Amino acid sequence: MRLLLFLLFISTLGAEVPVAYQGRFRPLDVNAQEATLEMLPDRFVVSHWHPLNELQDSKGNFTAYPDEIYQRLRAAYLQGDRQELHKTLEEAYASLEGKPYEEGSTNTLYFPTQGQLQAESFYTRYPLILGCIVLYSAALLAFVLSAKRTALVLMLSAFALHTFILALRCYILGRPPVSNMQETIIYVPWISVLASLLLRLIFKNSLVLACACLLAVALLIILRTSGLNPALENVQAVLNSQYWLTVHVLMVVGSYGIFLLSGILGHFYLIRNNEETAKLILQTLYVGVALLIPGTILGGVWAAQSWGRFWDWDPKEAWAFISICVYLIVIHAYTFHRISYFGLAVGAILGFQAILFTWYGVNYILGTGLHSYGFGNGGEIYYYIFAALDICFLIGIWILRKKRVAKNY
Amino acid sequence: MKLIRFLGSIYLAIFLISSTALFVIAGTVLESLTASHRYAAHFTYSNPLFKALLWGFFLNILISALLRWPFRQKHVPFLVTHLGLLMLLGGTLIKAYYGTQGSLLITEGSSSAELLLPDTYSIRLWARDKRSEQYPLSQDLSLSVDKGKLPEISIDLAAYAPHSQVSYESWIKRDQVFIQGLKPFAVHPEPKGPPFPISSKVRLNGQVWDLMAFKTEESATLARKIYQQGLKISGEAPFKIEVAHSPTLLFLDTPENVVLYTFDKKGHVQEELYPKSSPKAMAVYDQGYGGYFSFAKIEKETFESLLQCRCLPQPPSQMLEENIPQITLRLRNSDNQDFITLPFERQATGLKWPVLKGQYLARFQPLLEKIPYRVRLRQAREIKYPHSTQPFSYESDLIFTELKTGRQIEKTISMNNVHETWDGYRFYLANITTGDLGSIKKVQIIVNRDPAKYWLTYPGAFFLSAGIFLLFWLRPYRKV
Numbered sequence: 003m004r005l006l007l008f009l010l011f012i013s014t015l016g017a018e019v020p021v022a023y024q025g026r027f028r029p030l031d032v033n034a035q036e037a038t039l040e041m042l043p044d045r046f047v048v049s050h051w052h053p054l055n056e057l058q059d060s061k062g063n064f065t066a067y068p069d070e071i072y073q074r075l076r077a078a079y080l081q082g083d084r085q086e087l088h089k090t091l092e093e094a095y096a097s098l099e100g101k102p103y104e105e106g107s108t109n110t111l112y113f114p115t116q117g118q119l120q121a122e123s124f125y126t127r128y129p130l131i132l133g134c135i136v137l138y139s140a141a142l143l144a145f146v147l148s149a150k151r152t153a154l155v156l157m158l159s160a161f162a163l164h165t166f167i168l169a170l171r172c173y174i175l176g177r178p179p180v181s182n183m184q185e186t187i188i189y190v191p192w193i194s195v196l197a198s199l200l201l202r203l204i205f206k207n208s209l210v211l212a213c214a215c216l217l218a219v220a221l222l223i224i225l226r227t228s229g230l231n232p233a234l235e236n237v238q239a240v241l242n243s244q245y246w247l248t249v250h251v252l253m254v255v256g257s258y259g260i261f262l263l264s265g266i267l268g269h270f271y272l273i274r275n276n277e278e279t280a281k282l283i284l285q286t287l288y289v290g291v292a293l294l295i296p297g298t299i300l301g302g303v304w305a306a307q308s309w310g311r312f313w314d315w316d317p318k319e320a321w322a323f324i325s326i327c328v329y330l331i332v333i334h335a336y337t338f339h340r341i342s343y344f345g346l347a348v349g350a351i352l353g354f355q356a357i358l359f360t361w362y363g364v365n366y367i368l369g370t371g372l373h374s375y376g377f378g379n380g381g382e383i384y385y386y387i388f389a390a391l392d393i394c395f396l397i398g399i400w401i402l403r404k405k406r407v408a409k410n411y
Numbered sequence: 412m413k414l415i416r417f418l419g420s421i422y423l424a425i426f427l428i429s430s431t432a433l434f435v436i437a438g439t440v441l442e443s444l445t446a447s448h449r450y451a452a453h454f455t456y457s458n459p460l461f462k463a464l465l466w467g468f469f470l471n472i473l474i475s476a477l478l479r480w481p482f483r484q485k486h487v488p489f490l491v492t493h494l495g496l497l498m499l500l501g502g503t504l505i506k507a508y509y510g511t512q513g514s515l516l517i518t519e520g521s522s523s524a525e526l527l528l529p530d531t532y533s534i535r536l537w538a539r540d541k542r543s544e545q546y547p548l549s550q551d552l553s554l555s556v557d558k559g560k561l562p563e564i565s566i567d568l569a570a571y572a573p574h575s576q577v578s579y580e581s582w583i584k585r586d587q588v589f590i591q592g593l594k595p596f597a598v599h600p601e602p603k604g605p606p607f608p609i610s611s612k613v614r615l616n617g618q619v620w621d622l623m624a625f626k627t628e629e630s631a632t633l634a635r636k637i638y639q640q641g642l643k644i645s646g647e648a649p650f651k652i653e654v655a656h657s658p659t660l661l662f663l664d665t666p667e668n669v670v671l672y673t674f675d676k677k678g679h680v681q682e683e684l685y686p687k688s689s690p691k692a693m694a695v696y697d698q699g700y701g702g703y704f705s706f707a708k709i710e711k712e713t714f715e716s717l718l719q720c721r722c723l724p725q726p727p728s729q730m731l732e733e734n735i736p737q738i739t740l741r742l743r744n745s746d747n748q749d750f751i752t753l754p755f756e757r758q759a760t761g762l763k764w765p766v767l768k769g770q771y772l773a774r775f776q777p778l779l780e781k782i783p784y785r786v787r788l789r790q791a792r793e794i795k796y797p798h799s800t801q802p803f804s805y806e807s808d809l810i811f812t813e814l815k816t817g818r819q820i821e822k823t824i825s826m827n828n829v830h831e832t833w834d835g836y837r838f839y840l841a842n843i844t845t846g847d848l849g850s851i852k853k854v855q856i857i858v859n860r861d862p863a864k865y866w867l868t869y870p871g872a873f874f875l876s877a878g879i880f881l882l883f884w885l886r887p888y889r890k891v
Contacts, residue, residue: 049797049798050797103797104794104796104797104803106794106803106804106806106825107804107806107823107825107828108804108825108827108828109803109804109825111796111797111803236796236799236801236803238801239801239802239803239804239805239826243827246827288883288884291879291883292876292879292880292883295875295876295879296872296875296876296879299499299872299875299876300872302872303869303872304827306859306861306864307827307829307839308826308827308839309839309841309857310512310829310837310839310841310857310858310859311512311857311859312503312506312861312864312868313503314448315435315438315448315451315452315455315456316448317439317442317443320435320436320438320439321435321439323432323435324432324435324436324439327428327429327431327432327435328432330428331425331428331429331432334421334424334425334428335421335425338421340421340425364439367443368439368440368442368443369443
């Protein structure tokens with residue numbers, strides 16, 4: 003955040019100061035907020051930054067910047083030369099970027115590059131998520147209106163922007179963007195959309211695209227309206243492993259995206275009874291399970307690395323297991339002819355609920371266990387209403403089906 | 412054959428998967444309601460029925476695979492997946508029976524070579540001649556008294572309570588004040604007002620001191636009243652104040668503390684607090700065999716009182732992790748018999764209590780298991796993100812000494828960065844706390860050894876994952 007302020011200040015100094023004002027700048031005239039901006043890293047504790055107004059004291063170079071740059075900075079500050087100050091600050095920061103400022107035995111924190119700072123400034127300045135919502139919504143509308151080509155173009159645009167957001171976060175944070183609830187709400191619909199595009203390529207069925215758009219719009223609206231902290235946060239110490247964060251979390255959270263998509267498809271199947279939709283459901287269940295089971299096992303291996311045990315029925319582990327059980331029952335029952343497409347769709351919806359609880363419920367409703375870095379609160383009532391409505395939907399469909407079967411007899 | 416077919420059937424598989432899932436759901440709900448993982452585990456994951464379900468899984472998978480004999484190419488995905496599952500389950504069982512799992516608690520500068528085994532109980536005895544023995548106490552409260560290194564002792568479990576309130580008593584025990592070398596004197600109930608009764612008197616450095624003791628809720632208020640009673644105020648402003656009372660030692664018994672006030676002849680007041688929750692200002696005699704005493708220095712004289720631990724049985728809490736079990740033991744040797752009540756010392760670092768006339772020390776603690784390494788903690792640190800309270804890394808600098816060879820290795824371990832020895836012991840940093848000694852840190856290091864991990868559990872996980880891919884996509888849409 004401090005570095006972001008630094009960048010913003012540099013850009014303020016450079017571009018937005020009226021020309022007439024330049025040349026009349028004096029240190030004491032500068033507005034108090036600017037003079038107190040901490041832009042001078044301490045010489046010995048570089049994580050500690052001093053405000054600009056400390057340049058007034060002639061105590062020698064107390065900054066981590068080279069002496070020559072410090073002298074120029076001080077001269078520019080004392081003379082009130084904002085252009086020179088701006089230029090020298092940029093030069094000064096360039097001498098630091100990419101250098102370590104906090105070192106642990108295995109992990110090191112580096113000063114971000116100017117490119118990262120600019121990316122962060124760009125990310126926070128523009129409503130990128132809102133852009134995604136608009137594009138996905140437009141694509142969804144086009145699907146509803148059967149303008150499939152337009153819908154596809156809009157969806158691909160939305161997906162490109164969505165990918166750009168994730169790539170930007172990766173670039174800024176230097177890690178996969180899946181370390182808290184807010185980040186996973188961006189990542190999960192991206193996976194759903196990616197999976198839907200791949201399934202569309204294989205099965206030539208556009209329904210899956212519409213379902214993915216619906217899911218993306220819903221989740222991104224929740225992200226915008228839920229009050230989740232939008233900041234680019236530091237990763238928790240326990241998650242501070244690029245390797246496992248990439249392997250375990252991307253797989254498991256990725257499976258959520260696939261399962262949520264299968265859940266939406268399940269709802270559509272129960273309404274429209276389309277065999278092609280059922281085939282899509284089966285494929286999404288296969289992909290989801292193929293991600294969830296190995297991902298969960300790899301999580302066990304990570305837990306063995308980090309906490310010293312492979313499996314201990316921590317609530318997050320337990321609910322991953324429960325979700326796996328739900329899908330295994332459905333897949334076994336379908337494979338061995340105990341249920342039909344109808345059962346498959348119902349199973350996809352039940353699994354959808356189990357996944358929602360694993361993702362949201364464990365962190366926000368149960369709130370116990372070792373995965374405490376994801377805990378939060380709020381939204382329980384909406385979750386309960388949604389779960390209740392979904393169960394009512396299933397009961398309603400079941401009653402209708404019973405009636406239809408009775409009528410046919 | 413019918414039974415065999417049933418044991419390998421899809422119906423049993425679905426029943427087992429559903430039942431296990433229901434058990435686990437119940438476990439997570441219980442854990443959330445009670446905030447106790449152990450409570451939930453007691454009714455679910457550690458329940459024999461749950462274990463039976465897991466064994467049922469094992470059988471179901473095995474038999475369903477064997478029923479496909481003679482195996483053909485089309486069975487490969489099924490067999491690979493289920494072999495993976497069997498290997499995973501087998502690995503977990505082998506770890507449970509033959510593996511090691513425990514924790515080391517080490518303070519900066521100190522070392523340990525003994526693991527605390529979780530969820531275990533034992534009585535540990537130390538003899539004056541440095542022999543020691545631990546007696547395991549099983550979950551069903553049967554005490555295994557193998558004669559071991561202390562054959563002259565017999566131990567019986569006389570009483571047990573699953574939870575107790577532990578307090579440390581020194582100066583005041585029940586309704587009397589005990590000071591070494593003096594006759595016990597009475598503790599009076601909270602007085603309504605002056606005159607305040609004197610319980611006893613003692614001569615100190617040529618002066619006679621009044622000894623007073625009261626029960627009270629508000630020690631400071633009562634002490635002020637007693638002190639003011641002995642002041643004589645005369646004249647007009649500025650008043651003349653004279654100390655008219657004899658020097659007094661005042662013991663006040665509050666629910667949380669014993670507070671000792673001294674009012675000397677010159678009017679000086681001294682206050683000393685002795686919390687009941689933990690021993691304070693303690694003198695140890697003969698390394699504990701001679702007992703522990705609270706002490707106070709008054710007029711260059713040292714007063715002492717024997718420290719005792721008092722365990723009051725309480726209704727157990729649902730949060731099992733917070734319960735402090737207590738046991739009462741009867742110990743006998745050829746000369747003496749002794750009864751002692753001990754509270755459970757979860758970290759095995761509390762006081763060892765003298766028994767059998769100070770010939771032995773005893774402590775109720777988790778079972779300890781020796782490992783072939785001594786681990787010394789040089790330094791532990793928590794590194795925070797700059798300008799933030801959020802930790803960036805937890806680290807500990809350790810020295811591992813192999814006990815057999817004396818070979819030493821220095822290593823820094825941190826979260827996600829473990830140390831594994833050549834013989835399979837793995838050391839994980841679990842926790843860093845600031846201990847009782849100011850800024851000196853104490854770390855919890857989890858140690859485990861899983862003999863089946865590399866050749867059963869992890870390969871099993873790989874087979875399972877590979878099998879899933881083969882099963883789903885080698886023959887898509889073909890039902891068995």
